[in-house]
Amino acid sequence: MNMQQAIKMTAAESALVDAYTAQIGDLPGDGAVLSLRDTLVHELRTAGLPTRRVEAWHYTDLRTLLRSVPAADSTAFSERVDAIVPGSSVLSVRNGQAELKTIPEGVTARSYSESLIDGSAAAGLAVLGADDAIGRINGGLVRGGLEIAVAEGAELKAPVEIQVVQSHGQAHTRFPVSFGAGAKATVIERHLSTSAEPSFVSSVSDVTLADGADVIWIILQQQGPADTHLGQIRFDLGKDAKLHLFVINAGGKLVRQELHGKASGEGADVTLRGINLLGGDSHTDVTFTLSHEVPHSTSTEIIRNVVFDRAKGVFQGKILVAKDAQKTDAKMSCNTLLLSDEADFSAKPELEIFADDVQCGHGATVADFDRTQLFYLLSRGIPENKARAMLVNAFVAEIVEELEDDEALVEALEGVISAWLEKHA
Amino acid sequence: MLEIKNLHARIAEDGTEIIRGLDLTVKAGEVAAIMGPNGSGKSTLSYILSGREDYEVTEGDILYNGESILELDASERAAKGIFLAFQYPVEIPGVATMQFLKVAMNEQRKYRGEDELTTPEFMRRVKEAAANLKIAPDMLRRPLNVGFSGGEKKRAEILQMALLEPKLCVLDETDSGLDIDALRVVADGVNALRSPDRAVVVITHYQRLLDYIVPDTVHVLYRGQVVKSGDKTLAHELEANGYADIIGAAA
């Protein structure tokens, strides 16, 4: 008997371990995958979920915040949902089941459960470190997902929407996606719920960009008001590759979206844009780490948060500049509009610089409505609630406008934002 | 149409009194000019008329069509037909000019129980009004007032006024920063709105604008009070002799 087994599991911890036990023999995987799963769940059982004492989870004490986890239900059903951008190719996972109907030219895809069964998934199941609770839960329980490869030089005309729809119960999905050299694509990773019943979703995307690939990756989280979403994206950029990450949180009760990546090739460029629309009693955490490992790579991060009601938000952004990574240029900013006295946002930008010839900067502000702007709108007959909504919208719309090359995409995302604000403001 | 009676008002934040017992009456169909040296309270008066909450009325009343408007907020006053062309129009990044115009027009219509404008009807009105004011369509595609030159901002104010068709128009130094051609365009825009059921209050330093928008009455504001009223000849007197005599007499 291991001493650590003495910890008393919380209801949520027990539910996760039970979900695993109940599915043994049913979860896909070869010998290596199954034994990895065992190890991960054993770690979960002994270490428990992370608490605020774990630095990476300081603002999101998962052990306390995650009160319960709904039981896995393989019979759950959810309806089809239209693509957020008309004309996209939709590859979906509905209640854990992959559907591969519209694979565009230049793309190959297969169900991730096949990679689990043939064992090729094993290497990717390793956690990122001792504190990688999301990787651990997901690796133990992952069932479905998609493995996608965009061919070298392929330029996709329409976005690919990876659609994860969950009505209730649990879903644990993975998306290893590789972009060949010079490939150009827009991917929308979209998580949504079709019911108000609670669901628990963990999802890990593992994205690699070969040299010169140019990718826009949007994570659009629109889950229900009772849902837990634990998301993670791992990314690695080759030489002169460009990754534009865009995270929009517009739903969920307990949300943690992690983004962990490396600029491994010279000239790699990472852009992170984040919009957190927070309301009700929700808790939403966006945690970003980027390691500049080679010279001449660049990154900018801009996060805009709008917080209503008793919602809480967290942004942790950590940029590491390796000793050899001279001429790195990294900028980070996080601006928040707090719209109620009980709303709260914690921002923790961090820089760890081991090289000496670099330009890095960060800033975090809490903004308030500009009174003059508000009065100007009112003086034109726009009622106060509507005027405020317009200003909130303007605060985040400014960021979406950066995607102006794709008008349909901008329109779709602005639609998500204004629909959310109409409901909450 | 507008009756201001013994108005006292102060800055809400620090209690400084700016308007100190001001009386002014403007009838329907009238164009009233308000003149006065810098810092006398002209802009403050215009803000108080339009309901800016940074100021507190401590005494007196403002009647609009016979009813007090002190309890109405800025958007209600606007929907009832009060319009202020700002001395310094406000830039709002992230708000598209066209969307702003549409929301403003439709919200006012909703308040008055009228149907919303259809998109083609809205577009038609904007195009026509913009052409009259020599506003390039490209300007309307930018975020509200962002990157507009001083003159463009003033013309955009008059465009809004033309589209919203207010009953009481207050123009706060709309002439400042305009060259003579722009001044003429703006004045034409204002004159086009003159009608028996509409009143215009023109705040200005200079006689120049009043050559184009000829006032029925002229009022001199000093230290938060109207210290002298007259007809358009008063504006010429001020132009010739400055404010010193009048201020001296008032002090």
Ligand SMILES: Nc1ncnc2c1ncn2[C@@H]1O[C@H](COP(=O)(O)OP(=O)(O)O)[C@@H](O)[C@H]1O
């Ligand atoms: N919000 C404010 N905060 C501080 N001072 C103000 C404010 N509004 C007006 N004032 C002061 O009140 C006086 C009148 O200002 P204003 O109405 O702008 O004059 P005018 O438009 O006639 O030049 C000035 O001394 C100005 O500094």
Ligand SMILES: [Mg+2]
């Ligand atoms: Mg002024």
